[in-house]
Amino acid sequence: MQTFSVALGPASHPVHVGDALLDGLGELSRAAGIRPGPVALVTDSNVARHYSARAASALEKGGFVPKLMVVPAGEASKSSAVLQDLYDHMIGAEIDRGGSILALGGGVVGDLGGFAAASYLRGIAVVQVPTTLVAQVDSSLGGKTGINHPRAKNLIGAFHQPSAIIADVGTLITLPEREFREGLAEAIKYGAIMDAAMLADLERDLDHILARDLGILEALVAKSLRLKAAVVTADEREAGLRKILNFGHTIGHALEASAGYGTYLHGEAVAIGMAAAATLSEKFGGLSTDEGSRLVRLLQRAGLPTEMPPKFRTPDFTAALRLDKKRLESGIEFVLLQRLGKAVTRRLDFEQIVAVFTN
Numbered sequence: 310m311q312t313f314s315v316a317l318g319p320a321s322h323p324v325h326v327g328d329a330l331l332d333g334l335g336e337l338s339r340a341a342g343i344r345p346g347p348v349a350l351v352t353d354s355n356v357a358r359h360y361s362a363r364a365a366s367a368l369e370k371g372g373f374v375p376k377l378m379v380v381p382a383g384e385a386s387k388s389s390a391v392l393q394d395l396y397d398h399m400i401g402a403e404i405d406r407g408g409s410i411l412a413l414g415g416g417v418v419g420d421l422g423g424f425a426a427a428s429y430l431r432g433i434a435v436v437q438v439p440t441t442l443v444a445q446v447d448s449s450l451g452g453k454t455g456i457n458h459p460r461a462k463n464l465i466g467a468f469h470q471p472s473a474i475i476a477d478v479g480t481l482i483t484l485p486e487r488e489f490r491e492g493l494a495e496a497i498k499y500g501a502i503m504d505a506a507m508l509a510d511l512e513r514d515l516d517h518i519l520a521r522d523l524g525i526l527e528a529l530v531a532k533s534l535r536l537k538a539a540v541v542t543a544d545e546r547e548a549g550l551r552k553i554l555n556f557g558h559t560i561g562h563a564l565e566a567s568a569g570y571g572t573y574l575h576g577e578a579v580a581i582g583m584a585a586a587a588t589l590s591e592k593f594g595g596l597s598t599d600e601g602s603r604l605v606r607l608l609q610r611a612g613l614p615t616e617m618p619p620k621f622r623t624p625d626f627t628a629a630l631r632l633d634k635k636r637l638e639s640g641i642e643f644v645l646l647q648r649l650g651k652a653v654t655r656r657l658d659f660e661q662i663v664a665v666f667t668n
């Protein structure tokens with residue numbers, strides 16, 4: 310097991326990464342200061358099948374009374390209707406101000422459970438127990454929580470730091486292949502923007518990672534979370550540095566929106582976005598073509614798409630880019646690579662972006 314602390318003053322909290330940590334949930338939660346007693350154990354229908362019994366008995370061993378709530382698997386559970394059900398469940402379970410939520414699942418359960426914890430009784434403790442690679446390398450850390458609005462994703466939300474993050478890499482064994490590879494896109498992102506040595510490790514270890522070697526996955530998840538923690542502690546509310554985490558996401562989000570949600574998984578769209586950003590980086594950021602190719606090759610070896618589909622090389626797509634929330638009036642603040650392991654932000658005009666992708 311690897312353990313480290315995310316240093317955020319009074320919101321500082323531990324991160325544990327290792328195999329079979331589910332069996333220590335009670336103990337680790339107690340050690341993080343969670344009061345024994347009723348705890349809302351929130352999970353989704355897929356994760357429940359595999360892990361809710363184990364999680365519940367580990368909580369009981371630690372002196373907790375787990376009150377299980379299973380939401381339907383899928384993005385649709387980040388809704389006000391499901392949130393309302395969750396509040397009802399917590400009131401029924403007599404969760405009070407000293408009570409807590411344990412969010413066991415992927416980013417959907419983490420965002421939903423985290424937001425319920427942020428808002429219920431003006432805020433109670435949440436322990437994040439991520440079970441997808443996306444959640445283990447990314448969404449469980451940083452304190453962003455929320456639900457979707459019919460008009461837009463993640464429109465309703467709050468910053469609410471967890472009391473602990475407990476990432477059991479053993480749970481990744483049951484994750485479907487496509488969701489697993491999607492998570493690799495976010496891990497590769499950290500290497501690309503912050504750590505050339507991590508990128509080299511990924512190149513060396515990728516076959517073992519794809520075979521889900523738990524020792525290597527533990528190292529990968531811990532490294533990713535340490536890098537994200539370094540960014541988040543420097544910039545908790547996304548005022549500056551945290552923007553580099555959006556590498557590949559400007560084009561990725563536009564692709565997700567114009568292709569229709571569901572065509573690409575988020576990580577797949579981000580992979581295409583990172584490949585496109587590599588091309589832009591070669592033109593405007595200082596990245597060498599060799600380095601750009603290395604990044605694209607790694608994404609491809611991870612089974613991720615890297616080609617911008619021809620139907621997006623159109624004015625419609627650039628319109629979608631304009632709607633991105635990081636837009637500035639006549640251009641976009643774009644995250645580029647100066648070299649592998651070093652991100653910079655540059656303001657690019659739409660014309661400069663369009664010229665690269667519509668020919």
Ligand SMILES: NC(=O)c1ccc[n+]([C@@H]2O[C@H](COP(=O)([O-])OP(=O)(O)OC[C@H]3O[C@@H](n4cnc5c(N)ncnc54)[C@H](O)[C@@H]3O)[C@@H](O)[C@H]2O)c1
Pocket residue numbers: 353354355356359382383384387414415416417418420440441442443444447448449450451452453454463480481482483484485488
């Ligand atoms: N808060 C943040 O900073 C942040 C960052 C990135 C993404 N997100 C959010 O995260 C969500 C996506 O998260 P996700 O990709 O984890 O999706 P998800 O939570 O929907 O999980 C993906 C699928 O895997 C299943 N699953 C989860 N763990 C499993 C396991 N161990 N074994 C078998 N199946 C398992 C789930 O039931 C689901 O069907 C989005 O809503 C996104 O907005 C939030």
Ligand SMILES: [Zn+2]
Pocket residue numbers: 495558575579
């Ligand atoms: Zn992402």
